[in-house]
Each structure stands twice: as C-alpha cells, then as structure tokens.
Amino acid sequence: MNLLEGRRVLLVEDESLVAMMAEDMLLDLGCEVIVAMRLDKAVDYVHAETFDLAVLDVNLGDALSYPVANLLRERCTPFLFATGYGARGLEETYRSVPVLQKPYQAALMAHLLNQLLAGGAPTWGGSGPEPATCACHRSTEAPSADGSFQADLAR
C-alpha cells in the first residue's frame, strides 16, 4: 500500500542535518516535501498552503510545534509527531496523535503516513481543553496510538 506518491507533505524539523535526512526519506517515498525549520515559518506555510500530510518534530529548540498541530487539526490535515521522547513526552491533549520515534526510519514513517491517509485526521485525547474540532468529519475511524501498530517499540 503506497498512498504517498505525489502527496504534499509539510516537514517541520529544526535540526539542519536531521531535516536533510527526513526530507530525503519523504522524497524517496514519492512525496512533494515542504520543509520548515522554525515555528513561525511552519505556521506561515499552514496559513498559506494546503498539505495532504505533515510530520512535526515536537521540540523545535526554542519552541514546541503544538501551534502548528492545532492549525493542521482545524484544517483536517492528518499529521504525526516525531520525537525522541516517545508519546509520554507529548502534552496530554496530543497523546492520541501517532508518534514516530526518532531517529527517523523510512519504513516506519511510510507505514504511519499511509495509515494516516487511510484513516483520516487523528483523534484528540486527554482531558485538557480541546482544540477546535475538525469541521469536515470525513472519517469516524481514526487511527490512534493504541492501534494494532505500535510505532513506539520501546513501550
């Protein structure tokens, strides 16, 4: 299953060398990649353009990428978080978003992105204030971190 061919993917990753590699992985999967390495640039991109998918590094050094996540959610754009800390490093509100463990692995990234496209936007869990709900309701069967596929092999 490769639904990724030709998809526009926003990659938010703040480390130059890591961003190069993740971009190459997405390019190899057939994606069109737009790279943002700073929170303000990522927010600008989401305001100005539309994406099929997004890969968000959580910790951008001087900021966290949650504002981008909220914007993507409003736009019903499915996304995953990439982090070295695992799902436990995420704020409560975002715990159900799929997590790609760093370092990036192409096969895992492909699997999670395919799953996102097949299932639609992620659900939101936790008891904190809910971000704006997705307006399009295009899927009721959203993947979650508790699904059959465990991205975080350490758990």
Added chain:
Amino acid sequence: MPNTRQPLQSVPAASTPLASLRPGADQLFETERRLNAVLNNASVSIFLMDDRQHCIYMNRAAEQLTGWTLPEVLARDCPLHDIVHHTYPDGRPFPLAECAIDRAFPENNQERGEEVFVHRDGHFYAVGFTASPIRDDAANIIGTIIEVRDITEEKAAAQRQRLLINELNHRVKNTLATVQSIAAQTFRGQTDQAARAVFDSRMAALSTAHNVLVEDNWESASLRSVVERALAPHRLAEVDVTRFVLDGPDARLHPKVAVTLGMALHELMTNAAKYGSLSIPEGRVAVSWALHALDDGRQQLALSWEEHDGPPVTRPTRRGFGSRLIERQLPMEFDGRAAITYAPDGVVCQLEVPLTQLGWVGQETLDGHPAR
C-alpha cells in the same frame, strides 16, 4: 537606635542601661518589640557581633541553624567562631586567626562569602554569609552584623547538575563513537575507503562542535572557539596561521548555531582541501566576521570565507552535502542567508545568521508566533 559610643555589649548587660538612659522608655520598648518580631520571624540567620567577635545577639533562625540558644552562646563568652566554626570539615582544628569571616571584620558593607560551619551536634553544613560593619557616631567600627544562610541544598543541587552534565558529555561522545562504529561495521567491505573517510571526518567535526559546547555547560559556545576548532586539522592542533587568517570579535552562540556553523565550516574546509585554495601549498583562506545590530534588537553575525591563491575555480556540476547544508539548511534553521560564489580566483561563502537568545524551550518564553 541607641547612640552608644561604647563598643556593642551583650544584650543582658546592654538592655538595662539603655532602657533607663532615655525618657521615652515606652517608645523604646515598643521599638524593641517590633524589631524582635521582625528578627525572630526572619528565615535568614542574623548574628550581631561585638568588636571582639563575640556574639551578643542571634535571632531564632540562627539558634535553629547552629543548635545553640542565645543564652548558651552568651554564657560561653568567647568568639562566635569557637562555637560554630571551630573545626575544618576534614577534622583539623580551625583557629580564629585563619577565619575569613573574622578577618573580614568588614570595612565595607555587605561583604559576602561561603564557609562551612559546625552544628552543635557535630555535623558540617555549608553557609553563605553577608557581613557588614556597625559604626558609632564617629564612624568607628564597633561591631559586625552577619547574615547567614544554609546553602547545603544549593550546593547539592549544583553538584547534581555537574554530575548530569558530565554524564551528558560522556553519553553524547559515546553515542557519536557508537554511530561511527555501527557505520564501520555495517559498511565494511561495501563502501569505498574514500566515502568512509569522509563520513569519519564529518563525525569528527560533529564531535568537535560538541566539545565547544561542553566547555560552557551546553549553555552557549564561543564563536571564536567554534571557528578555530572547525579549522584546526586535528582536535588538539592549532589553526595553521600560514593558511588561515581569522579576523572578528568573539560572541556567544546558541548551541544549535555552534553545531551547524561548525559543520558548515568543516564542509568549506574539506572542499577547499580537495578542490580549492587549500589543495596547493600557496593557497590561503581568510575567515572574517562582524556583528551588526538588527532592528529587532538581536545581533546578526556576518561571516565571510574567502579563498585566495588557489587553483582556478570551476563551478561544481552537482550540489553536494556541503552546499546543501550551507546554502539551504543553515538559512532555514536560523532565518538567515547564505551564498557560495565560485569566483574564478577563489570560492567565497557569505553567511548571515541572526543570533537568537541563548536558551532552550522551557527556559525562555516561546519566541515563535503562537498560531491561535
């Protein structure tokens, strides 16, 4: 306060004559009651010393800190040093003559220092002190007021942080070495030696960039050190001043800037050694930089790399790792600019990097733009 011209005296001796000295004894009593309320509820320990360094007053916090009550200290009738500071932590006796607090019988207000005191029960505890002189009307020093805080917890926290940073340094270095080893094992016999050498030198450059961070506890890095280390052929060697001219002021760099800049300089140097001015003995490189103030209050680093006296330059046919890192990633990572010019008489690279505030998320408020 009483206008005594006598050296300060211990409280029992002093309070009686003071109360009868003046007609407004009630007012004096009221003032004393207020001062006692302040002193005995203060969490910092306060000692009042006479000109012989005998303690004539200590507040409740001081009694708790030392394990001695004021009447007990007064009854000892000896310098406070002999009660709370008489032994070095290693067990040797600590004579009054060697005591920094005593010697400091301060000329200036608010002399500060750190010492280790002995509790009544024999245990040692670290304290920070502030000492100020008390003067009579003629400005003669007649006593000292010493403020003391128990800093055992602060010391322990600093010690834990040192241990963590040492562990971090060790882990980072080990992880880099491990990655290098995995690559060596994985690609043994499958990759040509030249590619392996390039990989190893990049790992070494990454490691070198981290060395500069280690020196300042990962908080920031010296710009000049980053440049010098990146351009030294081996980690321990100095920059070859016959080949490089370095010119620019030092500055503090955010760790991320330090690492990426270190890698960028490594790529420029590798390219120069292979194709550019460092590929022949006569070739030179001038690395110069300056700092400019930006409108938003930040500083911008403008750094230029200029190769001279090398072989004629030909434009590379494909964009490699180095030019991608420098021209594309570095500007994106730091909201800066970068350009490499393949001028016929030498490669020129110009970088402009706004220097962000030092610190990481969690230390500072987010300086990005919230989306909501």
